[in-house]
Amino acid sequence: MTALETANQIKxxxxxxxxxxxxxxxxxxxxxxxxxxxxxxxxxxKKQLGFDFLVDITSVDNYGTDPRWTVIYHLRNTxxxxxxxxxxxxxxxxxxxxxxxxxxxxxxxxEREIYDLMGIRFTGHPDLRRILxxxxxxxxxxxxxxxxxxxxxxxPGVAFTKVxxxxxxPFVTVAGGKDAIDREPxxxxxxxxxxxISDKRLIGGKLK
Amino acid sequence: MPTVxxxxxxxxxxxxxAAEEELRDVQGEKMVLNMGPSHPATHGVLRIVLELxxxxxxxxxxxxxxxxxxxxxIAENMTYTQFIPYTDRLDYLAxxxxxxxxxxxxxxxxxxxxxxxxxxxxxxxxxxxxxxxSAHLLGLGAFAMDTGAITVFLLTFTEREKIYNLAEAAxxxxxxxSYTRIGGLMRDIPPTWCAQVKQFCDEFEVALxxxxxxxxxxxxxxxxxxxxxxISKPMAIDYGLTGPNLRGSGVDWDLRKNQxxxxxxxxxxxxxxxxxxxxxxxxxxxxxxxxxxVRILRQCLQKIPGGWTNDxxxxxxxxxxxxxxxxxxKVLSSMEELIHQFMLVTEGVNCPPGEIYFGHENPKGELGxxxxxxxxxxxxRMKIRGPSFINLSILGELLPGCMISDVPVVLGSLDFxxxxxxx
Numbered sequence: 001m002t003a004l005e006t007a008n009q010i011k012x013x014x015x016x017x018x019x020x021x022x023x024x025x026x027x028x029x030x031x032x033x034x035x036x037x038x039x040x041x042x043x044x045x046k047k048q049l050g051f052d053f054l055v056d057i058t059s060v061d062n063y064g065t066d067p068r069w070t071v072i073y074h075l076r077n078t079x080x081x082x083x084x085x086x087x088x089x090x091x092x093x094x095x096x097x098x099x100x101x102x103x104x105x106x107x108x109x110x111e112r113e114i115y116d117l118m119g120i121r122f123t124g125h126p127d128l129r130r131i132l133x134x135x136x137x138x139x140x141x142x143x144x145x146x147x148x149x150x151x152x153x154x155x156p157g158v159a160f161t162k163v164x165x166x167x168x169x170p171f172v173t174v175a176g177g178k179d180a181i182d183r184e185p186x187x188x189x190x191x192x193x194x195x196x197i198s199d200k201r202l203i204g205g206k207l208k
Numbered sequence: 209m210p211t212v213x214x215x216x217x218x219x220x221x222x223x224x225x226a227a228e229e230e231l232r233d234v235q236g237e238k239m240v241l242n243m244g245p246s247h248p249a250t251h252g253v254l255r256i257v258l259e260l261x262x263x264x265x266x267x268x269x270x271x272x273x274x275x276x277x278x279x280x281x282i283a284e285n286m287t288y289t290q291f292i293p294y295t296d297r298l299d300y301l302a303x304x305x306x307x308x309x310x311x312x313x314x315x316x317x318x319x320x321x322x323x324x325x326x327x328x329x330x331x332x333x334x335x336x337x338x339x340x341x342s343a344h345l346l347g348l349g350a351f352a353m354d355t356g357a358i359t360v361f362l363l364t365f366t367e368r369e370k371i372y373n374l375a376e377a378a379x380x381x382x383x384x385x386s387y388t389r390i391g392g393l394m395r396d397i398p399p400t401w402c403a404q405v406k407q408f409c410d411e412f413e414v415a416l417x418x419x420x421x422x423x424x425x426x427x428x429x430x431x432x433x434x435x436x437x438x439i440s441k442p443m444a445i446d447y448g449l450t451g452p453n454l455r456g457s458g459v460d461w462d463l464r465k466n467q468x469x470x471x472x473x474x475x476x477x478x479x480x481x482x483x484x485x486x487x488x489x490x491x492x493x494x495x496x497x498x499x500x501x502v503r504i505l506r507q508c509l510q511k512i513p514g515g516w517t518n519d520x521x522x523x524x525x526x527x528x529x530x531x532x533x534x535x536x537x538k539v540l541s542s543m544e545e546l547i548h549q550f551m552l553v554t555e556g557v558n559c560p561p562g563e564i565y566f567g568h569e570n571p572k573g574e575l576g577x578x579x580x581x582x583x584x585x586x587x588x589r590m591k592i593r594g595p596s597f598i599n600l601s602i603l604g605e606l607l608p609g610c611m612i613s614d615v616p617v618v619l620g621s622l623d624f625x626x627x628x629x630x631x
Contacts, residue, residue, distance in 0.1 A: 024562045025316055052445050055567065058591035060580050072578070074565055078445060078459065081466045085565065106448030109601040117280075132273035132630060141281060148285050 003028040003082050006049045013044060029085040035071070035097040038088050039124075042073065042100045051075035051084065054104035057111065059118045063144035068092040069120055073100070090120060099125040117142035238266060241612070245274045249354045249616035252626035256603065260612060268607035270600055275630035283590040287556025288314050288390055291590075296384040298594065299628040301346050302339035302571045303385045304375060308332045309568030311388035312469060313577035317564045318557065320391060320526055321469070326513040327522040328392050329471040334405065334508045335378070335387060336470075337501040341412070342371040343571035344452075344494045344623075351491070351620030352423060355432055360422055367415050370408050377401055390557050391532040392525025402509055402516035409502050409509075416498060424495070433488040437606055437618035440485055447602045450595050451573030452493045453622055457485035463569040475507050487621035494623070531557055556585020572596050572625060592631050596624035 007021035007030045018041070019031040032041055045051040055074035062068055067089040075084045090097050099122035100107045111122045112131040119140035122128060130137060138153060139146055244255035253274035259267035279298070283291050295310040296303035311332075315321040324332075349364035372382045378397050379387035387394050423429045439449070444457035454461055462479045464472045480496035482489025514522030525532040529548035538545040551558075561583040567576040573595025580589040599622050606618060 025319060025564050027564060029563070054448055055574070056565070056576055056578065056591065056593045058578050058589075060589045072563075074576075074578070078461050083565075085563075104448065105446045105605075106598060106601065109597065113597075130273075132276040134273070141278060146281075148281060 001049070001077075001080060001082060003084050006045070006051075006077075006082060006084055009049060010041060010045065013048075014041060027083065027085060029087055032086065032088040035088045035090045035094070038071070038073075038086070039098040039100055039103070041086065042075075042103045045075055045084070045086070046103050050077045050079060051082075053078050054100070054106050054110075055083070057100075057107060057114065059114045059120055059142075061118060061142065061144045066091060069095065069118065071097060071114070071120065095119065096121045096123055098123050101125055116140070119143065243615065245271075249619060251350060251619065251624065254600070254619070254624070254626055254629075256607070256615070258607070258612070258615070263611050263613070265607050265610050265612060265615070268604055270603045272597065272600060272626070272629050275626045277631065279631040280590055280592060283587055285586070287585040288559065288587065289552075289556060292388065293384060293386045296386055297627055298592065298631065299343065299570060299572055299575070299596070299625045300383065301625055302343040303383065304335040304379075304387055305339035305343075305568070305570050306575060307386060307388040308336050308470075309566070309570060309575045310577060311390055312568060313564065313566035313579060314390050314557070314559070316566045317559050317562065317579050317581055318390070318531065319560075320528070320531065321566075323526060324470075325392070325523045325526065326471065327396075327518070328524045330508050330512045331378075331393060331397055331524065332388065333470050333472065333475070334505055334512075335375075337504045337508075338371050338374060338405075340501050340571045341498050342368050344498050345371075347571075347620070347623035348419070348491070348494060351617075351623070352429075354616035354620050355429065357422065357426070357429065360419055363415055363419055363422075367412050370411070374401065374404055374408060377404065389525065389532060391528065392523075396518055396524045399517040402512065405505060406509055409505055413499075413502060416495070420495065423491075430488065432614075432617055433491060433621070434486060435484070436487045436614050437610065437621060438484060438486045439602065439606065443602075443605075444485065447605075448598045449573070449602065450598070451570065452490055452497060453573065453599050455480065456482040456490035456493045456621075458482055458489075463567055463574060467567070469568070474511070475504050477501075477504050487617050490621040490623075558585060559583065559587075567593070570595060572623060572628065573599060575628070592628075594628040594631055596626070596629040597631075600624055600629055 004021060004023070007028050010030055011018050011021070014032075014037070017033055017037055019033070022029045032038055053076040055076050057074075058072050060070040060072065062070060069090040069092070071088055071090060073086040075086060076082070088097065097120070099111055101111065101124070108125075108127070109131060111125055112128060114120050115122065115128050116130040116133055117140055129135065133141065139151060141150070239260045241258045241260055242255065243258055244250040245253040250256070255271040255274065257269040257271060258265050279294055282294060292307060292310060295306040298306050312321055315324070345364040345368050349361035352358075352360035375385050375387075376382045378401060379385040379394060439453070439457045441458050444454050444459055449457070458481050460479060460481050463469070464477075465479055477500045480493045480500070482493050509516070514520055529545060530552075533552055534545040534548055539549045559581045561581055563578070563580045565576055565578045567574045574593065575595055576593030578591040578593070579587050582588045603618075607615065610618060
């Protein structure tokens with residue numbers, strides 16, 4: 001079965017919900033009009049059309065147009081080497097579409113990456129948290145309105161969202177707190193330093 | 209001598225119960241161990257949060273992103289040619305293969321990927337196979353060293369050094385080669401290069417045989433690898449594994465065969481696949497892949513158009529002034545070439561609007577580039593499918609049930625690079 005035939009089968013099954021297949025450089029793309037149906041289309045593609053391998057999920061920010069997001073799935077049938085691109089648009093207000101994790105488990109990290117960098121949420125994902133940026137980072141850097149140079153973040157110590165295991169103890173330096181030398185009770189400063197033996201000799205005139 | 213407990217609990221039956229209770233507490237307690245991000249066995253900055261019950265792993269949560277540089281964001285802000293040096297830094301153990309993958313992706317967008325000059329195709333294939341050998345050698349050396357066989361590391365690094373010399377002779381750089389250009393190569397290979405490659409092939413086969421004698425039937429090596437980290441065929445496909453990790457699980461899938469690009473359909477080579485999907489199978493697949501790469505290299509040396517020295521001046525880049533830079537001589541003497549050069553340098557290659565995905569069989573797996581173009585010299589959106597990123601996502605399911613001493617073995621057999629995983 002060629003990619004075009006599979007695209008036509010999806011079209012036959014879902015009717016007006018999916019667009020006519022588009023070909024560019026030998027690759028077939030179909031677009032689903034409704035993002036909420038993407039799970040149904042994907043499970044149909046896997047079960048009926050044999051697309052057992054999910055190559056990639058990615059997203060595009062169409063900044064300035066509505067709907068703002070496009071989410072793109074690259075499907076592959078490893079038996080016939082057929083490939084198909086599945087696309088769907090998601091509006092900025094919604095920013096949400098169903099997770100395809102139950103269909104292909106590889107979707108797990110792809111969806112986490114899209115959530116992290118683009119800020120699109122996947123409903124039904126069991127563990128949707130940031131993956132490349134750190135926990136607690138406030139922005140989604142792949143959005144077109146995020147500047148290339150980055151944004152200063154006004155959350156101090158944002159990388160450390162949990163208490164350090166031995167925080168408060170003598171060996172842990174806390175951001176903004178005293179450093180190890182200041183905390184050391186036995187430190188010798190000019191004020192509390194005992195005179196060295198050679199100095200004592202000089203002061204007392206004789207060795208005590 | 210009575211212990212503290214004896215005095216507190218005088219009744220001997222209650223004392224036994226209390227002792228058992230205490231023992232159960234110790235057994236039931238899970239320990240969380242933080243492995244990485246700077247740990248020699250995690251090959252870079254991978255962090256794994258392991259939950260342990262004694263020595264057995266009950267939960268593993270890989271944490272990636274420590275090497276995230278925002279390559280996809282950077283790509284949106286520069287021309288296609290300017291991004292080539294960034295591809296060196298994806299899988300920095302095989303920069304030549306990354307260069308080829310990226311150039312082929314942009315050429316597919318331009319529609320010239322099947323019009324490349326034959327000599328260029330052969331040189332690119334040779335670069336890819338050298339990169340594959342180099343990456344597998346490092347993966348194998350580090351894998352063996354983590355398992356306690358340091359000699360192998362020394363042997364494989366000696367051979368890698370020769371590949372670095374070859375890369376240096378071709379591109380001028382040892383690590384960050386940036387050898388390809390959109391539509392061709394930076395320059396032709398030097399006349400002595402093919403002879404050097406042939407010499408490398410001869411020496412490498414001897415060294416590989418020596419590595420085999422050290423490892424393949426080594427009792428310790430086999431005991432530590434066999435039946436450890438078993439990935440079944442459906443699981444490998446479900447998790448989207450690619451490259452030797454997929455083939456180790458017995459899936460006959462190689463982009464060089466299944467979706468041939470460059471001149472791979474003119475070359476004879478076999479695709480090794482595993483049967484069990486354990487660490488030993490993945491090791492054996494990589495061993496055989498290196499041997500097949502040498503086989504490909506030898507065929508390329510025989511078939512390369514223009515011969516070893518290229519006396520007939522076969523081109524290595526497409527002859528289109530709107531895609532590749534014209535020669536300096538022409539730029540300085542002819543108006544048209546001057547305009548081409550000016551446009552290429554300032555605005556980049558003018559790509560048509562459209563979107564393409566190109567997957568390349570890299571040493572670690574399928575390195576894919578999805579390019580969304582709206583015309584002009586800059587991509588609107590470029591997604592890099594790093595195979596290591598996807599290969600690592602299986603760890604959460606693969607590690608539970610393993611012993612903690614199996615972690616370096618499983619990680620070594622998956623053979624990942626964080627530069628590509630975190631992008």
